[in-house]
């Protein structure tokens with residue numbers, strides 16, 4: 586890119602970001618609930634390959650589109666009025682350049698295990714608030730089990746007490762609802778599917 590082009594490019598990016606910032610400011614100052622609500626609407630982000638990779642807020646999606654980093658694939662049907670500009674709100678955007686997504690981007694943590702297991706005890710199936718769940722080592726630590734994605738599951742206190750230091754095959758009627766797996770893109774896609782439940786425009790990208 587020549588210096589001249591680069592400067593024009595930079596200027597375009599700045600003005601695009603400014604347009605969204607202005608719109609957001611205006612929405613906030615006018616207390617137009619509708620506009621500020623619109624900027625928070627979830628937008629599905631696709632890779633250049635059309636693979637869904639993320640969900641972001643409409644405000645961020647608009648910045649990406651106006652900066653020329655992404656393009657709108659599906660419109661929301663709503664229009665944001667900002668001064669003399671009318672901006673069509675995106676529902677699905679696609680990055681113009683392919684981004685490599687690491688196979689496993691989520692850190693192993695209590696929060697992410699609970700998210701993966703959807704706050705569901707993996708033994709009895711009860712759904713509880715995060716604070717009322719614990720993590721269970723499927724193979725107890727005392728028997729050589731490690732703290733890994735494959736050996737940690739969300740568990741209610743009752744099941745945790747009942748299981749104690751035993752292995753599953755040593756207990757009657759106690760099995761895992763499903764095999765614990767790393768929190769992969771596939772799992773993230775399940776979450777996207779749940780979040781996008783109300784938006785039909787997401788459907789074809791999420792392989793319902």
Ligand SMILES: [Zn+2]
Nearest residue numbers: 706709741744
């Ligand atoms: Zn349980």
